[in-house]
Amino acid sequence: EIxxxxxxxxxxxxxxxxxxxxxxxxxxxxxxxxxxQQKPGQAPRLLIYYASTRATGIPARFSGGxxxxxxxxxxxxxxxxxxxxxxxxxxxxxxxFTFGPGTKVHIK
Amino acid sequence: xVQLVESGGGLVQPGGSLRLSCVASGFTVSDNYMTWVRQxxxxxxxxxxxxxxxxxxxxxxxxxxxxxxxxxxxxxxLYLQMNSVRVxxxxxxxxxRTEYSTSSGAFDIWGQGATVTVSS
Numbered sequence: 001e002i003x004x005x006x007x008x009x010x011x012x013x014x015x016x017x018x019x020x021x022x023x024x025x026x027x028x029x030x031x032x033x034x035x036x037q038q039k040p041g042q043a044p045r046l047l048i049y050y051a052s053t054r055a056t057g058i059p060a061r062f063s064g065g066x067x068x069x070x071x072x073x074x075x076x077x078x079x080x081x082x083x084x085x086x087x088x089x090x091x092x093x094x095x096x097f098t099f100g101p102g103t104k105v106h107i108k
Numbered sequence: 109x110v111q112l113v114e115s116g117g118g119l120v121q122p123g124g125s126l127r128l129s130c131v132a133s134g135f136t137v138s139d140n141y142m143t144w145v146r147q148x149x150x151x152x153x154x155x156x157x158x159x160x161x162x163x164x165x166x167x168x169x170x171x172x173x174x175x176x177x178x179x180x181x182x183x184x185x186l187y188l189q190m191n192s193v194r195v196x197x198x199x200x201x202x203x204x205r206t207e208y209s210t211s212s213g214a215f216d217i218w219g220q221g222a223t224v225t226v227s228s
Contacts, residue, residue, distance in 0.1 A: 032213060
């Protein structure tokens with residue numbers, strides 16, 4: 001099983017500042033990596049796929065990078081509506097999909 | 109509008125059974141890979157099961173032999189039959205479309221979730 005880890009577990013960022021979230025895979029997942037945003041009481045929402053492609057309707061302040069085993073999600077200018085938990089997800093090894101444990105983003 | 113709507117959640121005793129439904133609109137279930145993902149209270153996301161367009165089905169080890177994923181093409185509906193449930197199956201269960209043509213496997217459409225509580 002591919003193990004996904006995320007760091008930090010929690011992140012406090014001032015409004016307008018940059019937030020950088022990391023995700024690591026226990027072995028290469030190529031660029032078959034997605035990021036999701038989950039707000040309290042809501043279903044997850046797809047933000048990024050193929051490690052760096054924004055999903056439909058996702059603001060440009062969200063960007064993804066990396067390949068292989070190391071990935072990042074960057075929120076260039078944090079807005080209050082970005083408060084959420086962010087999960088990475090590898091889909092390279094069908095059908096055994098795995099998620100990271102999540103990073104919770106707070107407003108400082 | 110493209111959406112998924114789950115139903116069928118509730119309280120069930122350990123060892124009991126429950127069937128979750130997920131009705132799709134705006135797209136055809138049988139033309140897509142469809143997935144169930146669950147989230148235990150206060151925890152992260154866990155992939156549960158997938159049904160391929162061709163009908164092949166796969167399960168996480170934690171539910172293998174107890175849960176069955178299926179679909180009814182005439183109703184454009186996905187199901188998850190949960191048998192021999194355990195306390196640790198308590199979670200919100202989400203159905204999701206596994207988008208292949210554009211992303212090769214990201215989960216692009218999610219339902220609102222169905223809450224399953226296993227308790228005596």
